[in-house]
Amino acid sequence: MKASQYLIATQKETPADAEVISHQLMLKAGMIRKVAAGLYTWLPLGLRVLRKVEAIVRDEMEKAGAQEVLMPGIQPAELWQESGRWSNFGDELLRLKDRHQREFCVGPTHEEVITDHMRNELHSYKQLPANFFQIQTKFRDERRPRFGVMRAREFLMKDAYSFHVDQQSLDDTYDIMYQAYSAIFDRLSLRYRAVQADSGSIGGSASHEFHVLADSGEDDIVFSSGSEYAANIEKAEALAVGPEGELCTDAFTGHIDSSGMPAAESVSTPGVSSIDEVSKLLNVSPSATVKTLLVEGAEGGLVALCLRGDHSLNAVKAEKLDEVLTPLTMADEAVIEKAIGCKPGSIGPQSLKAKGIPLIVDRSAAVIPLFTAGANEEGRHCTNLNWKRDVGEDFTVADIRNVVSGDPSPDGKGTLDIKRGIEVGHIFKLGDKYSQAMNASVLNENGKKVVMTMGCYGIGVSRIVAAAIEQNHDEAGIIWPEALAPFTIVLIPLNYQKSEPVRTFSDDLYSQLRARGYDVLLDDRNERPGVKFADAELLGIPHRVTIGDRGLAENEIEYRQRNDTENRSIAVDNALNFLQ
Numbered sequence: 001m002k003a004s005q006y007l008i009a010t011q012k013e014t015p016a017d018a019e020v021i022s023h024q025l026m027l028k029a030g031m032i033r034k035v036a037a038g039l040y041t042w043l044p045l046g047l048r049v050l051r052k053v054e055a056i057v058r059d060e061m062e063k064a065g066a067q068e069v070l071m072p073g074i075q076p077a078e079l080w081q082e083s084g085r086w087s088n089f090g091d092e093l094l095r096l097k098d099r100h101q102r103e104f105c106v107g108p109t110h111e112e113v114i115t116d117h118m119r120n121e122l123h124s125y126k127q128l129p130a131n132f133f134q135i136q137t138k139f140r141d142e143r144r145p146r147f148g149v150m151r152a153r154e155f156l157m158k159d160a161y162s163f164h165v166d167q168q169s170l171d172d173t174y175d176i177m178y179q180a181y182s183a184i185f186d187r188l189s190l191r192y193r194a195v196q197a198d199s200g201s202i203g204g205s206a207s208h209e210f211h212v213l214a215d216s217g218e219d220d221i222v223f224s225s226g227s228e229y230a231a232n233i234e235k236a237e238a239l240a241v242g243p244e245g246e247l248c249t250d251a252f253t254g255h256i257d258s259s260g261m262p263a264a265e266s267v268s269t270p271g272v273s274s275i276d277e278v279s280k281l282l283n284v285s286p287s288a289t290v291k292t293l294l295v296e297g298a299e300g301g302l303v304a305l306c307l308r309g310d311h312s313l314n315a316v317k318a319e320k321l322d323e324v325l326t327p328l329t330m331a332d333e334a335v336i337e338k339a340i341g342c343k344p345g346s347i348g349p350q351s352l353k354a355k356g357i358p359l360i361v362d363r364s365a366a367v368i369p370l371f372t373a374g375a376n377e378e379g380r381h382c383t384n385l386n387w388k389r390d391v392g393e394d395f396t397v398a399d400i401r402n403v404v405s406g407d408p409s410p411d412g413k414g415t416l417d418i419k420r421g422i423e424v425g426h427i428f429k430l431g432d433k434y435s436q437a438m439n440a441s442v443l444n445e446n447g448k449k450v451v452m453t454m455g456c457y458g459i460g461v462s463r464i465v466a467a468a469i470e471q472n473h474d475e476a477g478i479i480w481p482e483a484l485a486p487f488t489i490v491l492i493p494l495n496y497q498k499s500e501p502v503r504t505f506s507d508d509l510y511s512q513l514r515a516r517g518y519d520v521l522l523d524d525r526n527e528r529p530g531v532k533f534a535d536a537e538l539l540g541i542p543h544r545v546t547i548g549d550r551g552l553a554e555n556e557i558e559y560r561q562r563n564d565t566e567n568r569s570i571a572v573d574n575a576l577n578f579l580q
């Protein structure tokens, strides 16, 4: 590309309303322009980068055996009513009516449409597994569109949907997609982590998010220094919350005295001599299942304990508490309910005692397998809500950070750390949520009709561009990883307009590099060298070649890598070789 005929729309001023560096640099480099809140136009230079991401994603999807389709952006309400999401998706769903007053939405995702297709197209297990992907524009009416294309309302997503005859097949494809995602982010040279995520509202049994590590990220991710453990904060929290979603950070060691205030006295419990010891035993990290226990302290106060049950590390620790905590403590709500004859949470320690529950382990300590002090009005499991209310504070991510940072990890290896991440990908085992609701089934080997099992896999193609800049920039501008650069080589001829040797050499090198398939930008603009250098740095082009009369007289041109601070001289004869 010749810069004189290309829209180099660089800006010197840092845009005032752009909070994060990627947004600033994308505007300054002339990659995008805002149309309205969360709506952006990709200018030629930005689009080149977007297309590179797209190409890598497409390539890896095809390698993973997914087939490309393209579904419409506008979707009929009927499909969403069928899945049940028309009424519960919320305000991110942009609804509209056509001239016949029929209802539609602008697709924020495509589970309904693909499931509708595949219930018609797929009939037999022999056609499965099948995986379909598209790279397509989504619309989500985000409450707070911000950070440019990072959290836009209209954005480009790669979404894929897989169909299976059974769980094993889904598990296999999920693994393949996990690997494909890793390959994509490797090829993009991004520093990322795959973390366990909550499958929450979408349902399903497993989910991972892929996060690009960056301080500007909107998400907290928790991971271990010494092992594979990594989870997003919701998942880590989910591990640290009770079954009703209440935070349990305090309850690890919280001691509520008889007046309902936190206190630090120890209690005596057989096998555990002090609250400190209990804390030490239990304060390992958020982990699999949180069971909050109440221990009636010496003065009649309550000590809230968290037994994080079914994790291996905790299970080992928990063994030491076995005699104290009794098998009931490891049981789930239903078991407890059966044992104590009423819903946990609906009674307090006194009524437990009155019922003669054999958990009183000594005169001063009653260990009660409850999730709650039983004091919440609605009878919910609310030890921590109580605590929150008593202490009069809200829990924040920072509180959780204080609790988990530096803790051993759930798997007993390394210590936990929290970092900020940008969610660039998300994979889900959906199970039969959509196929069941929409009756998408096939005949299995025995000729029996079975509802298909599904997976879904998203990548924020446009968000990746911003995320890459968050990780790769300096004061002068963007530093593109080679795979993403809009141009990989920029040729900067000095005095191009007037010097015949410079012009001839530059044009020649430009043609030869292009013929070899390189994305080259020849900066033939009638601008001062300073302007060209500054633009080349702002645009983040990895390789820069400067061609001037003085150098050519000595058969030399100057080369500099975007990351370097020094020029290198290259012999003219060797230029092509060197750049390849």
Ligand code: ATP
Binding pocket: 109, 140, 142, 149, 150, 151, 152, 153, 155, 156, 157, 423, 424, 425, 426, 458, 459, 460, 461, 462, 463
């Ligand atoms: P977020 O938590 O950031 O709102 P999400 O969990 O709602 O994202 P998914 O439904 O998992 O998003 O969609 C798949 C991918 O689409 C996300 O991992 C992200 O990379 C991208 N994405 C989602 N929302 C946006 C947005 N508003 N702007 C740009 N990319 C987005």
Ligand code: MG
Binding pocket: none
């Ligand atoms: Mg979202």
Ligand code: MG
Binding pocket: 423
């Ligand atoms: Mg998310």
Ligand code: MG
Binding pocket: 209, 423, 425, 426
């Ligand atoms: Mg997500």
